[in-house]
Amino acid sequence: MQVLQVEGLTKNFGGLRAVDGVDLTVESGEILGLIGPNGAGKTTLFNLISGTIKPSAGKVTFLGENIFGLKPYTICRKGLVRTFQSCKIFPELTVFQNVILGAFFGTSEKKSWEQAALQTREILEFVGLAHLSDVPAANLTLLDQKQVEVARALATQPKLLMLDEMMAGLNPAEVEAAMTLVQKIRDQGITIIMIEHVMKAIMNICGRIVVLDHGKKVAEGSPKEISTNKKVIEIYLGE
Amino acid sequence: MIAIINTLINGLLLGGIYAVTAVGLSLQYGVARILNIGHGEYIMVGAFITWMLHTTTGINPLLCLVVVGPVLFVIGYLVQRFLFKTLKDRSPSPAAFEGSSMLLAFGTLFIIQSLAIFIWGRNVEGYSYMAYSVYLGPLRFSANRLVILIFAILICILFYLFLAHTRIGKAIRASSQDPEAASLMGVKINRMLAICFALGAMMAGFAGMLISLAYPINTTMGMQYTIIAIIVVVLGGLGSILGSLIGGFLLGIFGAIVSNFEPGLTLAAYYLLFMVLLLVKPSGIFGR
Amino acid sequence: MKAENVSKRYLTPVILILLLALLIALPWFTRPYMVVLLKTILMFTILSLSWALFSGTTGYTSLATAAFYGVGLYTAAKLGNVLPVPLMVLCGGLFSFILAAAIGAITLRLKGIYFAIFTLSTVELIKNVMHWYEINVAGVRGHRILHVSDATVFYYLLGITVLLLLVTYLIKRSKYGLALSSIGSCEEAAAHIGVNVITLKVFTFALSSFFVGLAGAIMATSINYIDAYIAFDLNYSFFPTLMAIFGGMGNLFGPVIGAVVFSYLREILITRFPYAYMFIFGLVMVLTILYLPNGLVGLYQTIRLKLKQANNKKEKTLGGKHASTSS
Numbered sequence: 134m135q136v137l138q139v140e141g142l143t144k145n146f147g148g149l150r151a152v153d154g155v156d157l158t159v160e161s162g163e164i165l166g167l168i169g170p171n172g173a174g175k176t177t178l179f180n181l182i183s184g185t186i187k188p189s190a191g192k193v194t195f196l197g198e199n200i201f202g203l204k205p206y207t208i209c210r211k212g213l214v215r216t217f218q219s220c221k222i223f224p225e226l227t228v229f230q231n232v233i234l235g236a237f238f239g240t241s242e243k244k245s246w247e248q249a250a251l252q253t254r255e256i257l258e259f260v261g262l263a264h265l266s267d268v269p270a271a272n273l274t275l276l277d278q279k280q281v282e283v284a285r286a287l288a289t290q291p292k293l294l295m296l297d298e299m300m301a302g303l304n305p306a307e308v309e310a311a312m313t314l315v316q317k318i319r320d321q322g323i324t325i326i327m328i329e330h331v332m333k334a335i336m337n338i339c340g341r342i343v344v345l346d347h348g349k350k351v352a353e354g355s356p357k358e359i360s361t362n363k364k365v366i367e368i369y370l371g372e
Numbered sequence: 373m374i375a376i377i378n379t380l381i382n383g384l385l386l387g388g389i390y391a392v393t394a395v396g397l398s399l400q401y402g403v404a405r406i407l408n409i410g411h412g413e414y415i416m417v418g419a420f421i422t423w424m425l426h427t428t429t430g431i432n433p434l435l436c437l438v439v440v441g442p443v444l445f446v447i448g449y450l451v452q453r454f455l456f457k458t459l460k461d462r463s464p465s466p467a468a469f470e471g472s473s474m475l476l477a478f479g480t481l482f483i484i485q486s487l488a489i490f491i492w493g494r495n496v497e498g499y500s501y502m503a504y505s506v507y508l509g510p511l512r513f514s515a516n517r518l519v520i521l522i523f524a525i526l527i528c529i530l531f532y533l534f535l536a537h538t539r540i541g542k543a544i545r546a547s548s549q550d551p552e553a554a555s556l557m558g559v560k561i562n563r564m565l566a567i568c569f570a571l572g573a574m575m576a577g578f579a580g581m582l583i584s585l586a587y588p589i590n591t592t593m594g595m596q597y598t599i600i601a602i603i604v605v606v607l608g609g610l611g612s613i614l615g616s617l618i619g620g621f622l623l624g625i626f627g628a629i630v631s632n633f634e635p636g637l638t639l640a641a642y643y644l645l646f647m648v649l650l651l652v653k654p655s656g657i658f659g660r
Numbered sequence: 661m662k663a664e665n666v667s668k669r670y671l672t673p674v675i676l677i678l679l680l681a682l683l684i685a686l687p688w689f690t691r692p693y694m695v696v697l698l699k700t701i702l703m704f705t706i707l708s709l710s711w712a713l714f715s716g717t718t719g720y721t722s723l724a725t726a727a728f729y730g731v732g733l734y735t736a737a738k739l740g741n742v743l744p745v746p747l748m749v750l751c752g753g754l755f756s757f758i759l760a761a762a763i764g765a766i767t768l769r770l771k772g773i774y775f776a777i778f779t780l781s782t783v784e785l786i787k788n789v790m791h792w793y794e795i796n797v798a799g800v801r802g803h804r805i806l807h808v809s810d811a812t813v814f815y816y817l818l819g820i821t822v823l824l825l826l827v828t829y830l831i832k833r834s835k836y837g838l839a840l841s842s843i844g845s846c847e848e849a850a851a852h853i854g855v856n857v858i859t860l861k862v863f864t865f866a867l868s869s870f871f872v873g874l875a876g877a878i879m880a881t882s883i884n885y886i887d888a889y890i891a892f893d894l895n896y897s898f899f900p901t902l903m904a905i906f907g908g909m910g911n912l913f914g915p916v917i918g919a920v921v922f923s924y925l926r927e928i929l930i931t932r933f934p935y936a937y938m939f940i941f942g943l944v945m946v947l948t949i950l951y952l953p954n955g956l957v958g959l960y961q962t963i964r965l966k967l968k969q970a971n972n973k974k975e976k977t978l979g980g981k982h983a984s985t986s987s
Contacts, residue, residue: 209854234839234842482938483946637789640789
């Protein structure tokens with residue numbers, strides 16, 4: 134089943150085409166990698182799909198429903214959630230408060246405080262942050278902060294999770310931990326798209342990879358195909 | 373036809389003052405990232421120093437420039453050095469500084485205004501200087517406003533030359549474009565920011581001096597000139613003196629047109645224009 | 661330890677109820693001057709609590725309080741002779757609510773200082789237009805308003821204050837309170853985890869302004885004469901802002917403390933040294949922003965934390981005799 138279909142998605146900033154007619158389909162249960170050099174339009178593509186900014190043209194269909202140009206909170210409540218490249222947690226709030234916000238507002242169903250709290254505790258347990266529950270998020274390490282952001286996203290009970298450079302800035306051991314977490318999330322039945330520069334992570338856990346350059350999709354295929362694709366090698370070596 | 377030309381001329385005469393009003397604010401926000409909501413208070417102080425000197429000693433108000441300039445420079449320098457720099461050092465982020473520096477500027481506004489009221493009272497003051505008309509064919513100018521315009525343009529040109537050709541001016545421009553690179557090249561950023569703020573206050577003082585030549589002044593007039601200065605910067609762009617001149621003239625003409633129809637609503641029209649501009653360019657009204 | 665917790669839990673409500681009872685009884689046995697003073701204090705308490713409810717949580721600095729207060733005053737001036745007092749007060753609140761909702765709806769895209777200067781200009785715009793209208797169109801400047809006794813006004817204000825405290829308390833402990841803080845913390849992220857930031861912001865802004873309108877409408881009955889310059893005085897925007905920041909917004913009662921301290925100071929100074937008051941106001945504002953960013957409440961919390969840490973250290977050096985109480 135297709136979770137997400139993107140057709141001809143385009144964004145103009147003044148004269149610049151940041152994203153230029155991108156087509157993309159995401160199958161249920163897969164981990165799709167999105168790579169490309171800096172400025173290729175990866176994050177802009179995320180912004181367009183998740184409603185951060187309004188697309189100029191194209192079609193975005195999520196679970197058979199048109200979500201083109203909708204507001205971020207509506208898109209989130211339909212089950213599509215994203216994280217940010219520069220980690221955007223709520224530093225003044227505790228880990229628990231960060232995550233319970235997702236539980237309260239991320240779905241359309243009404244929840245009592247007890248229900249939301251129960252769900253929050255389960256998710257904190259799942260990502261391994263239960264022991265930090267009452268710590269202000271500002272006091273955490275970068276890895277933990279990123280995990281809080283993921284936990285908060287999971288609390289909205291998504292069908293599709295979009296991770297923007299989750300591994301950036303992590304040391305090798307932490308990358309290992311983050312990779313395990315991503316696979317664990319997929320095993321829960323949540324489809325994942327991830328923008329990533331850490332090639333090791335991409336090659337190991339992604340079933341399929343899409344390559345962007347100058348706002349256009351230039352290649353698509355399995356990690357093996359991508360790593361031998363002439364065009365992709367050119368882009369990365371020519372950088 | 374004559375009426376239209378007269379309106380335009382009135383607008384230009386008004387615009388000169390507006391330009392000088394804005395130059396200082398533009399410099400302070402452009403370089404030091406302080407939206408100095410107390411800017412108008414420095415203008416008021418400049419106006420009152422001029423008024424006081426002229427009415428007590430009888431010297432030519434235009435000569436008061438030599439007193440107004442240094443006094444306001446020193447005040448501005450001290451305010452930046454002791455208040456805004458402290459705040460900057462204590463702020464967690466540039467965005468936090470921008471927000472709280474505005475509140476800090478409000479605090480200075482109250483302090484300056486209350487001191488001014490203490491010294492000069494609350495009455496509307498003024499004096500008459502060259503209060504006669506000059507004619508050019510069918511067109512009529514009031515002489516003092518013409519002098520104001522000439523001086524306003526002169527001040528802008530001199531200030532431009534100062535920024536373009538002196539060492540301090542170049543350092544200020546470098547700091548505004550790339551503070552890190554400037555500091556690597558040996559520019560003392562903190563000193564530059566203080567000088568920059570001080571120069572802004574000095575320009576405000578000059579604006580006040582010019583205003584006092586032809587308009588009634590009072591100690592609570594500051595806020596309206598702050599708003600005018602902000603509008604001019606929005607219209608003309610940040611950090612450029614030519615921009616301030618253009619913005620000043622645009623606003624002056626706009627004001628002259630409005631007051632042609634309904635003088636009582638000029639100020640209201642300024643506020644309305646300002647709010648509309650804010651809404652149209654929400655994220656960066658201070659575009660370069 | 662359990663008994664201690666229970667007593668602590670009931671301590672605050674008990675103190676509050678006693679305080680409320682004292683305030684209710686006050687007009688019967690104090691000098692009239694005291695009631696007048698308390699009126700001002702309560703009025704500023706309402707204004708700064710209302711400011712803290714929206715601006716304190718979301719980080720959007722509103723300087724439009726004076727506009728809502730002025731709308732309340734003018735409502736009383738226009739409707740005071742037509743409607744019974746309770747209805748007139750309610751109208752004041754409603755009109756402020758509507759104005760705030762409108763301002764909120766058109767300023768959605770404005771952030772930071774832009775929102776602040778926009779709201780500031782709103783006050784000035786209304787003031788100037790109103791002034792012009794009264795002179796040129798209506799032909800009358802200013803209004804006389806029917807008079808209501810000080811004690812009655814006091815009870816109205818007390819009622820509004822209690823209601824506002826209650827509303828603030830309930831919002832703060834609900835999911836919406838959490839959502840408001842998330843907007844103040846990082847609005848973009850809040851929107852992406854499903855918070856309807858626009859509706860929440862506009863509604864909270866309007867709700868907080870509702871109380872300001874109520875206060876304005878009832879306070880108008882103590883003023884003999886109002887015109888645009890009196891009603892839309894920017895000080896009604898600046899004072900509550902400083903009071904809330906000075907008191908501190910980390911606690912429900914921070915703005916109350918700020919308002920009490922400042923209104924009292926204002927009362928003593930304004931008659932004898934009116935400009936000294938403005939000077940002190942500016943000075944405190946500067947010092948608060950520089951050295952007390954979290955206000956008196958923040959200062960108190962920091963001191964308590966330090967004392968606690970010092971105590972803990974002491975206990976540790978004593979050989980952990982009381983280790984069980986240190987958690």
